[in-house]
Every structure is written in structure tokens, then in C-alpha cells.
Amino acid sequence: MAHSAVLPLTSGSAGSLSGSVQVPGDKSISHRSLMLGALALGETEIHGLLEGEDVLRTAAAMRALGGAAERGADGVWHARGRGIGGLIEPADVLDLGNAGTGTRLLMGLVATYDFTTFFTGDASLRSRPMARVAEPLTRMGAQIIARSKGRPPLAVIGTAEPLPITYRLPVASAQVKSAILLAGLNTPGITTVIEPEPTRDHTELMLRGFGAELTVEQTPEGRAVSLRGQPELTGRKIVVPGDPSSAAFPLVAALILPGSDVTLPNIGLNPHRIGLIETLLEMGADIQILDRREVAGEPVGDLRVRASKLQGITVPAERAPSMIDEYPILSVAAAFAEGETKMLGLAELRVKESDRLGTMAQGLAGCGIEVSEGEDSLTVRGGKGRKPAGGTTIAVKLDHRIGMSFLVLGLAAERPVAIDDGAAIDTSFPGFARLMNGLGAGIAPLKA
Ligand code: S3P
Secondary structure, rough: OOOOOOOOEEEEEEEEEEEEOOOOEEEOOOHHHHEEEEEEEEEEEOOOOOOHHHHHHHHHHHHHHOEEEEEEOOOOEEEEEEOOOOOOOOOOOOOOOOOHHHHHHHHHHHOOOOOEEEEEEEOOOOHHHOOHHHHHHHOOOOOEEEOHHHHOOEEEEEEEEEOOOOOOOOOHHHHHHHHHHHHHHHOOOOEEEEEOOOOOOOOHHHHHHHHOOEEEEEEEEEEEEEEEEEOOOEEEEEOOOHHHHHHHHHHHHHOOOOOOOOEEEEEEEEEEHHHHHHHHOOOOOEEEEEEEEEOOOOOOEEEEEEOOEEEOOOHHHHHHHHHHHHHHHHHHHOOOOOOOEEEEEEHHHOOOOOOOHHHHHHOOOHOOOOEEEEEEEEEEEEEOOOOOEEEEEOOOOOOOHHHHHHHHHHHHHOOOEEEOOHHHHHHHHOHHHHHHHHOOOOOOOOOO
């Protein structure tokens, strides 16, 4: 898979947004569907898979590990596996592109197999810390050889005799939790992960759905998830809901563009993913959740969003795990709110696809917005009814969510906002510009 060419984009003043659009499938659930489907016995049918670059890399990785993961002519994906213990050593380096989730979860998956797997990715991925995953996997018996600070390229030398562990997460991370649980799949006995702060639980829900024995218990130390190793996983049907982290972009665009009225059907509403909705409601947003229902084990609903007057608030640190990917777009909403919005507990943003705290603070300041960056906090002051100036080009540093956030800002700013490269947007939200323009936005390639 070639890395895409650079794609500068610009977004300029839009009127109101209106209409109903379906955002692409959830990235977290899509990665996990392919991994578990390509491990389980029998066929897994995946409806609504996110066909973004990150997920396609996971599909390729699962094929390299001996599983099957193919798209049918009808757009439904089909995965088929060899059962737990059945993966084979990949013949080449696994190139995960921009995908931190794909890399960390797969490192766990292969750590308890008697073979070696090499991982690499793009410049963003090669700058991301993997020691947080390597450390518990080493306790289970694997060996990880990486560049300094645990960064890729790296090799996971799997163990033939894995040990089940009980591990207390030092950082709130669904990726680390999932890596350990996936390593626990091919480990005899009970593997336990204790998380002091709850994070998204798609791995737990899906492991159960595929037939694993998994228990969740509240302990004084936190939420303890225990998996009995070497289960027989059986293929199943998965319906991937729309990604709430992708819905966040048209949602905030509709809030800040006067007169807008947008519906986003079929959005995943897992309680560990809806911190942004909760926060925007506190800020005074008009967001209605319609037709709440459950689809293939995940809560889903339709969002109706109307332009709103927002008020600045303090977003508590405890809320960070439930909206960890949404701070870039929340800080854009904050720029259009009355008063100050303080976002606390953001240390993890420093190690995402880019240093999101620094990148947002710099970019917002460049757009004429009053902002201050703390070590793990961000404060944005809204402009008392004045539009932010815009009129600048943002370096997105291979970070899809930074790119989309500033394109949304440009729609409602005084002057257009450009981004130096929109290619990374395809990792999570292929068709973003088309979908936004369908609602009335003006996002276009930037002419040199
Ligand atoms: C993800 C977990 C989050 C999130 C990432 C996807 C997942 O990372 O930022 O985009 O699918 O498990 P952390 O749990 O490491 O914070």
C-alpha cells in the first residue's frame, strides 16, 4: 500500500449546513472485527466496516498472519480464521501506516505465538511510544526490540510459553488494555487487566460476542477485566455503527454555523465514547439523540444537531478517556463559545498521531484565537460574538483529526483556513470533504 500524495485543502465561509449524512464506520470496532474475525473459526460477516487506510492496513496484516479478510462485491467484508493458536509468521514487515491502534493491538495478538513479527509505519507512527505495550507483553514472556523510547520499527519476538498476568494499567488506555487481552487469547489460564479509569470496552464486548469467557468486576483498584485463555472463538455477524469520533466533525460544524440543522443517523453511543456529546450539551448545544437502539451488542442512535449558542465550561480530567480523540474538535467549538473553556487531564494528547495539545494550541493561535497551553491542559477563550480571524495555513503533522478540526474552523471563520495536507484524513474518514460539502460546506483542494 503506497503512502498517499500530499493534498493541501482549504475551507471557506459556509452558510448553514443542512441534511442527513451517514458517517463511516467506527474505527475501533472495525480494527477489532477484522482481528477477531481472522482468528475465529468459521465465517465472520462485517457490515459497515470503515474502509479507511488504517483499517485496510489491519486487514492486510491479518492476511499476512494467515487469516482471511476480503471485501465482497456488495461491500460486506468476510473474515475467516484458523482458530486461536493458528496464526502464522508473516513473511515480511507489517507496515501499519498511520495506525497506532492497529499496531498496538497486533503487537499483543502476536506476542504469544512462537514467531517473530516486524512492525513499521509512517513518520507519525514511528514517533509514537510503544513501551507502554511492550512492558506488559514482556511480562507475559515476549521480547520486544525497538528503537529508542520503544518506537517503531520494532520486532515482537513471541513466546512459545506465555504466562498469564494481572496487570494494572499505569495510563488510561484502551489500546494497552486490548493488547494484553489479545495476548491473553493464546495464553493458558486467566489474564487480568485492571483499569483505574474505565476506557472504551469494545474489545471486551466483542470477545464475549465471539464466545470467549470474560468477566468484569469492580475492585478497589479499578475495573478488573479477566479473560480465560485459549477459548474457541466462532465467527459471527458484526454490524459496525457510525463512528462517534467522526460524527464529531459535522456535529460541531452544524453547531457553529448559524441556521444549521443536520441529522447524523446510526452513530455508536457506547457510554465510554460519548464524553463530547455530554460536554457540548453542558455548553448549551442543541443535540437530540433519536431512536436509541442496540445493534449487534453496541448502543446506537441518530443525532439531530442544530446551530447553538455555546457557553465556555471546565471539562473535568475524569472525562478524558470517554472523549480522548475529540479534544481537537472540542477546542474548535470552544473558540465559538462565549467565555472560557478549560480542558483538563490532557497528557495523553501529547502522544497521539501528533502532539495534539501543542498542534491545536499553535493552530488556534494562528487563527487569531486566544488560547493557552498548559502541560496537560488547554484553555480557549471564545470571541464574544466575533468570528475567529482564520486566514492561515495549518501544518497537520500527519494527523487526520487536526486536519478535519481546522477545516471545520475555516467554515465559520472570517477568512478561509487551509491545511498543508489532507491526505491523512483518509485514515479514519474517507470522503470527509465530499460528505461535508454535501451538507453545504466549502472544502476544496488548495490551488498552488
Ligand atoms: C483506541 C483507543 C484510544 C484512541 C484511539 C483508538 C482504541 O487510544 O485514542 O484512537 O481503538 O482502542 P488510547 O486508549 O491509547 O488512549
